[in-house]
Amino acid sequence: MQKEYAVQMKNISKHFGGVKALTNVSLNVEKGEIHALIGENGAGKSTLMKILAGAYQKDHGEIIIDGKEAKISSPKDVINLGVSVIYQEFMLAPDLTVAENIFIDKLAGSGILINWKTLKKRAKEQLLKLGFDDIDPEAKVGSLSVAYQQIVEICKCLARDSKILVFDEPTAVLTFSETRKLLSIIQNLKASGVSIIYISHRLEELLEISDHITVLKDGNYVDTVATSSINKEELVAMMVGREITQLFPERKAEIGKEILKVENLHAGEVVKDVSFSVKSGEVVGFSGLVGSGRTETMRAIFGADKKDSGKVIYFGEEVNFKDPKEAINKGFGLLPEDRKKQGLLLEQSIRMNTTMASMFKIKKLGVINHKKEKDYVKELLASIATKYGSMEDNANSLSGGNQQKIALAKWLSADCKVLVFDEPTRGVDVGAKTEIYKIINQLAEEGVGVIVISSEMAEIIGMCDRAIVMRQGSITGEVDKSELTENNLIKLAMGV
Ligand SMILES: Nc1ncnc2c1ncn2[C@@H]1O[C@H](COP(=O)(O)OP(=O)(O)OP(=O)(O)O)[C@@H](O)[C@H]1O
Ligand SMILES: [Mg+2]
Numbered sequence: 001m002q003k004e005y006a007v008q009m010k011n012i013s014k015h016f017g018g019v020k021a022l023t024n025v026s027l028n029v030e031k032g033e034i035h036a037l038i039g040e041n042g043a044g045k046s047t048l049m050k051i052l053a054g055a056y057q058k059d060h061g062e063i064i065i066d067g068k069e070a071k072i073s074s075p076k077d078v079i080n081l082g083v084s085v086i087y088q089e090f091m092l093a094p095d096l097t098v099a100e101n102i103f104i105d106k107l108a109g110s111g112i113l114i115n116w117k118t119l120k121k122r123a124k125e126q127l128l129k130l131g132f133d134d135i136d137p138e139a140k141v142g143s144l145s146v147a148y149q150q151i152v153e154i155c156k157c158l159a160r161d162s163k164i165l166v167f168d169e170p171t172a173v174l175t176f177s178e179t180r181k182l183l184s185i186i187q188n189l190k191a192s193g194v195s196i197i198y199i200s201h202r203l204e205e206l207l208e209i210s211d212h213i214t215v216l217k218d219g220n221y222v223d224t225v226a227t228s229s230i231n232k233e234e235l236v237a238m239m240v241g242r243e244i245t246q247l248f249p250e251r252k253a254e255i256g257k258e259i260l261k262v263e264n265l266h267a268g269e270v271v272k273d274v275s276f277s278v279k280s281g282e283v284v285g286f287s288g289l290v291g292s293g294r295t296e297t298m299r300a301i302f303g304a305d306k307k308d309s310g311k312v313i314y315f316g317e318e319v320n321f322k323d324p325k326e327a328i329n330k331g332f333g334l335l336p337e338d339r340k341k342q343g344l345l346l347e348q349s350i351r352m353n354t355t356m357a358s359m360f361k362i363k364k365l366g367v368i369n370h371k372k373e374k375d376y377v378k379e380l381l382a383s384i385a386t387k388y389g390s391m392e393d394n395a396n397s398l399s400g401g402n403q404q405k406i407a408l409a410k411w412l413s414a415d416c417k418v419l420v421f422d423e424p425t426r427g428v429d430v431g432a433k434t435e436i437y438k439i440i441n442q443l444a445e446e447g448v449g450v451i452v453i454s455s456e457m458a459e460i461i462g463m464c465d466r467a468i469v470m471r472q473g474s475i476t477g478e479v480d481k482s483e484l485t486e487n488n489l490i491k492l493a494m495g496v
Helices: 045-052 075-080 098-102 116-130 146-158 176-191 203-209 232-240 294-302 324-329 339-343 350-355 370-383 400-412 430-445 457-463 486-494
Strands: 005-016 019-030 034-038 060-065 083-086 164-168 195-199 212-217 220-226 258-267 271-279 283-288 309-314 317-319 332-335 418-422 449-453 466-471 474-480
Touching: 005 045, 005 195, 019 034, 019 045, 019 060, 019 195, 019 212, 034 045, 034 176, 034 203, 045 083, 045 164, 045 195, 075 083, 083 146, 098 116, 098 146, 116 146, 146 164, 146 176, 176 195, 176 203, 176 486, 203 232, 212 232, 220 232, 232 430, 258 294, 271 294, 271 309, 271 449, 271 474, 283 294, 283 430, 283 457, 283 486, 294 324, 294 332, 294 418, 294 449, 324 332, 332 400, 339 400, 350 370, 350 400, 370 400, 400 418, 400 430, 430 449, 430 457, 449 457, 457 486, 466 486, 474 486
Parallel strands: 019 220, 034 195, 034 212, 083 164, 164 195, 283 449, 283 466, 332 418, 418 449
Antiparallel strands: 005 019, 005 060, 212 220, 258 271, 258 309, 309 317, 466 474
């Protein structure tokens, strides 16, 4: 039988200045299938999807939608063709409400009077359909957690009744239970005849739900395979061109004395009576669902948010960081989860972003030594396999995963004594993940106390000496290395 395709992209090429983002890439998505698109950070996945979405113009190639050549010159054309893209960096309006964002296409230029009550009701219905009716349709999107913003973005695209849906790393910001919900939504969409393109660095996920997988590498097409015919190891080898034998490298850190102790911390509406401690050379994991208060706890300690009560004892002395600057000066660093809002200055150069927190290292007699700075940046970025054109390019020219690496690089050499990594490998490819784990190990071996907040349980289990689990703003338990299993973490996270 002749295959029917929902989308065919043929020999697509695209360059940005001197960077060849795509060279003759093809993608054939069958009707009603889930087609996964994978590749390392910077491989060209998002660029290919932005071309499909009309956000970028291709240099070469052909796009066929539903058997007809599609002339795409703007995002509107594509929505009319029944294609909707859920971007890696969401496109929400933070100052509008959830309901307004979901129906934004219908609001813009509709000309007719809007019935706010109906809008709210329909938004509530959409959210309920997805199983997220705890999101308030009247809340401002900017006030939601990144995970919930992602859900709103998905709702917005579903509200268009598209025939073809693209998900660019939809689960990167989601934890276990939200991910499960989303995967079942995607499977239901498929069952109702929608064709889906699915991008993710979580290979288990796409092995579970996809029918075919297309692999890109350095802007080139590698292959398309039937998911049933391939395993994870083979997939990794296709992606990175080599085998990764050990995702979690061994650590030989000596665990020393207690350097951070938090007692009965309360902050805002979320954090309730949190107490824990961290020793030098130790890697402590923080596990829990979205909204469990892990990020808020760390922000309160770091001085990014106000703490209401409780003690923070740092190297034996009580401290009260009034802002992040004070914390950083005392050697307490935090890599935030939301790199777009807090982690990076996107309109500044890659070089500047990398050295922001460690200027003192390259300053000599009060003047920045440019040669030294450049060498240093080059070496540091190479150590975590960052892909970029020139270090003078703005940070927003980088692929999502490479932005994350820059945000991380900034902290690696800031000479911190305690470092909090909030979702350090979010959106990062498997090869680079191992590099990041090696660096965390190295920091611990140098005596740094490391806190890793992660929604990937495998990461907590593979990397941490022990894990603290939070639920609804409080600590529900602590799991020692020998007891670290998914089951134990889930039980504490769900409160069973
Ligand atoms: N607007 C832009 N300006 C300059 N270069 C860009 C731009 N967008 C993408 N690139 C470059 O194109 C290449 C492909 O990037 P793309 O975002 O498509 O990668 P990706 O496969 O989605 O990676 P990731 O997994 O990190 O999201 C990268 O080298 C990136 O730096
Ligand atoms: Mg991308």
